[in-house]
Amino acid sequence: MSKPTTGDFTKTAGWLDWYTGPAKPRFQLPAGAVDAHCHVFGPGAEFPYAPERKYTPCDASKAELYALRDHLGFARNVVVQATCHGADNRAMVDACLSSGGKARGVATVRRSITDEQLQELHDAGVRGVRFNFVKRLVDFTPKDELLEIAGRIAKLGWHVVIYFEAVDLPELWDFFTALPTTVVVDHMGRPDVSKPIDGPEFELFLKFMREHSNVWSKVSCPERLSVTGPKALNGEQAAYRDVVPFARRVVEEFPDRVLWGTDWPHPNLKDHMPDDGLLVDFIPAIAPTPELQQKLLVDNPMRLYWPEEVKGA
């Protein structure tokens, strides 16, 4: 049955609803694991979608997100502001505030935000802002506005999350390398995994991380990047094989600067909606040892989002 979009909204045509009844993962997550990239959508009747949005999703509430967290075996979440909510962070903030300290957030803000409002976001658990350069998702924001925001949030100890397509990295390089904070790249900068792993495009991304020790990467979203599959459906235990070498390379070369997240409820998927339990089973293919899994799923996200709980951080 199709999932609802409440309020005065109509779901975008072709939109796939998130997967109901995910498998229990076979991979046992380490204690304290963090789902470091996920979203809430609305519900639209309570938290309206933004007028400037490029898509209208089905609702995906905080209660549904936290039920998934418990089902999969995660301890905590990082709730990233989704573009369908623009710079209205209320749904994400509400999710953080209702989590009993088990969720932190990444916001979208405009230059007009006041210092008091930034402090309120901080008090709610926000620890980063997201700058989005994926043209199908957002309108252009001038770089001077983004640099000004980055300078302000740096004082709060926050970081910047960047989302872009691999082909745009050369053009964005100077801007990214001028950012004064930790910089977290969403989904490995969206490599084209049908190109060679040692080709110029992915090499540039690795160089970006090698030459800039403040740059981290989420090794998430194989379901978006995969060309050949197989899809994480119907019990598939070897999903998205074409993405594995790319993600594994990043995890093995930069074990202290990688994060992983489900990306639930998976905005904008038109081909298939993955079973989130099987997505968790993808993790050992890219982080094959218990040491790498502990860093990817616990130590790194804790250092970035809950530093006050990490001894010596």
Ligand SMILES: O=C(O)c1cc(C(=O)O)oc(=O)c1
């Ligand atoms: O905020 C979003 O709308 C969004 C979209 C996508 C995507 O369409 O690739 O991925 C994300 O991680 C988040």
